[in-house]
Amino acid sequence: MKLLDIGEVAARSGLAPSALRYYEEKGLIHAVTRHGLRRQYGAEVLQQLSIIALAKMAGFPLEEIARMFTPTGRPDLPRGDLHARAEEMQAQARQLAALADMVRHVADCPEPNHLDCEKFRALLRMATRAQQRASATPKPPKRQS
Numbered sequence: 001m002k003l004l005d006i007g008e009v010a011a012r013s014g015l016a017p018s019a020l021r022y023y024e025e026k027g028l029i030h031a032v033t034r035h036g037l038r039r040q041y042g043a044e045v046l047q048q049l050s051i052i053a054l055a056k057m058a059g060f061p062l063e064e065i066a067r068m069f070t071p072t073g074r075p076d077l078p079r080g081d082l083h084a085r086a087e088e089m090q091a092q093a094r095q096l097a098a099l100a101d102m103v104r105h106v107a108d109c110p111e112p113n114h115l116d117c118e119k120f121r122a123l124l125r126m127a128t129r130a131q132q133r134a135s136a137t138p139k140p141p142k143r144q145s
Contacts, residue, residue: 003032003040007039013049016059027066032072051075058085102126 006019008019010017023029024039029048031039055065060081069075102123 001030001130002043003035004045006031006039006041007097008043009049015049023049023052023062024114026062028062028069032053042073048075051077058082058089060085064086 004012005037006020007016009015009020013020015023020029020039024031028050029045029052032042033040051068052065055068058061061136065083068075068077105119106114106123109120111120114120
């Protein structure tokens with residue numbers, strides 16, 4: 001088995017050695033052995049780091065990402081969780097697209113004063129209702145990365 005020194009893993013993954021040590025502390029990756037004080041990893045660690053990067057981009061916290069690997073480090077991706085996260089992302093994308101359309105209308109509004117624009121006033125009412133709903137809805141725990 002070809003072993004990679006922590007410095008080589010850092011160079012090939014783009015992560016700092018401190019990030020690799022942190023991921024190891026969190027149980028995301030595991031050093032196979034040490035050469036002196038330097039950690040040595042199996043070549044599969046690069047694939048694990050790519051999966052970790054993708055999961056982080058998708059908004060999964062490190063604790064959930066750690067559960068995406070078997071104790072031997074093989075990926076065991078929770079398809080149901082991935083489908084749920086994809087749905088959340090699509091809903092966020094739809095909300096952002098609608099918000100972009102609203103902002104674009106405000107930027108291009110033909111009225112000299114935005115408050116004279118009926119569509120702008122309707123957008124303000126929608127924003128107020130959305131804020132009221134958001135403040136009345138219990139917040140889920142914030143995802144950490």
